[in-house]
Amino acid sequence: MEHIHHALKFKYDLCIGCSHCTSVCPTCAIHVEDGHPILDANRCIDCGMCYQTCPMNAIYIEQDDFETIYNFKCPVLLVPSIFSAQFPEKVSQRAILSAIYHLGFKYVYEVEKSVDVLKEVINDKVKDESAEKPIISTFCPAIVRLIQVKYPSLVDNLLLTKPPLDVTALYIREVLVERGVAPEDIGIFYVAPCAAKIAAVKSPVGEEKSNIDGVINMNYLYNKVFRVIKQGVYTLREDEFDFHPLSKNSILWSLTGGEIKDIPTGRNLAIDEVHNVSAFLDKLENEDLDDIDFLELRACDESCAGGILCAGNRFLIAERQRKRAKQRPKTVTPQENNILNYKDYLKDNMAVGEVQPRSMDKLDDNISVAMRKMKKVFEITNDLPKVDCRICGYQTCKALAEAVVNNQADIRQCIFVQRILEQTDKLTTAEALKITKKVWGEVKVDKDSIKHLDLE
């Protein structure tokens, strides 16, 4: 099995074993063992639902050490346009930019700089009669992974084009080398609004290696930049280097509906939030909805404004982003956005390899074995209470049944099964306790840990 990188990690020292993460996971990738969540690397799509729900902040998102930017003579920051919408409205773009330079970056580019080029490629694809429709956007990496694991029949619909992040990185390298910067001196650091984007940089789908040298979490940079601004230690820069203002549509691109705004022809839909997307893809798989041309699908509610590394309320961030967009013209000229002068080079280097499905539903590689297992799963699920209480450590009764069939769990982890077995003397209290402790750890069922409850 290929190694799949995940940006979400658990801090067991902070985890209280509440299993909220288990319950919200849209791909059923988390179960509890020994009082802590265990992640199934093949199922996780890095959507971050678990991160958002964790009451203990016991899930963190790994990032590269910020200090590594100083390993490069020419550190470049690649920042999504949503970054500036994190700040209160009175904080100017120029102040944010100056503070970033103050931190040591030589150049700053916005990710969506390449949207002006990318949208042409998308429109060509939408007009292409031979393309598999609907074309599904690959902008949101959590969606790409969702389709790989849950909707393998739809991988051929994925747009095999680099997302804005990678196209802009391609441009940055090209333009800086032209300006005489040595290639080895260029270090491109990407500011990620979510875990999925980090995972996509660390193990890109359909590509060998990413063009990005390091990843910085958006809320980390927000705090760092805001502190510089608050303390007023930066010098306001007059020059903007390549940080030319984006077009209106490029600013709106990462919000819900942003991509399809740039597609004037055909029937195009924008759907956000992972459960909404799942429901739609279920429908798409069932029915022949071939009159839809393009699907913009985003894992987060309010798209990137709802990214789990955003600092603040998603609706306020989206509102600020829209306000910023309103002040800009719909399109920009090559004089305003230099990337348009590199259109041909970028278009030639924009394709990515095929995306491979890796179905999470498949019970076995051998159909006969899978059939036997499926039968067993049905039988076990039928006998289980179907209350999905998670006391067994799994998200649902069916998930427990599947784990049992795959020899990963004991059916006696079910509290209802325990009660039934106890009635027929097939399970002692001591044995039941041992099983429960294997799932929830020692503490939760330790009789000495009760201090305030009056159980007499």
Place this chain on the structure above:
Amino acid sequence: MHFEYNVEGGDFTNAGTTSSKVKKMMKQLGVDPAIVKRTVVALYEAEVNIVAHAYRGVIYVDLEDTSVSIKLVDEGPGIPDINQAMQKGYSTASPEVREMGFGAGMGLPNMQSNSDKLTVNSVVGKGTTVEIVNYF
């Protein structure tokens, strides 16, 4: 494995429930996504036919190691001339209905192109039986 599902005539809201369930199982078995797609398209079409034209029906699904066989038995008006109905573009729909994009005469031909074996039997005034077989 054998399954049975009931379909109510006129219940468009729930049309597609059976194809959705069959799809889920085929995915669990690890059947080639292209075959899953074909099966679901054919079954969905057949399922909607019951909802649109019959009073009620039962769908029998047999999943084997190498194939899926689906038998849809409905109580309904039946099809007077099956050979005609199998022809692309043949439709009994009125111009008004066609104008809305329905009754294009592609239902049965579409099912045929998405199944390895398709058998249609019908008795006018009694009902129609459709059998779809796809091999893995």
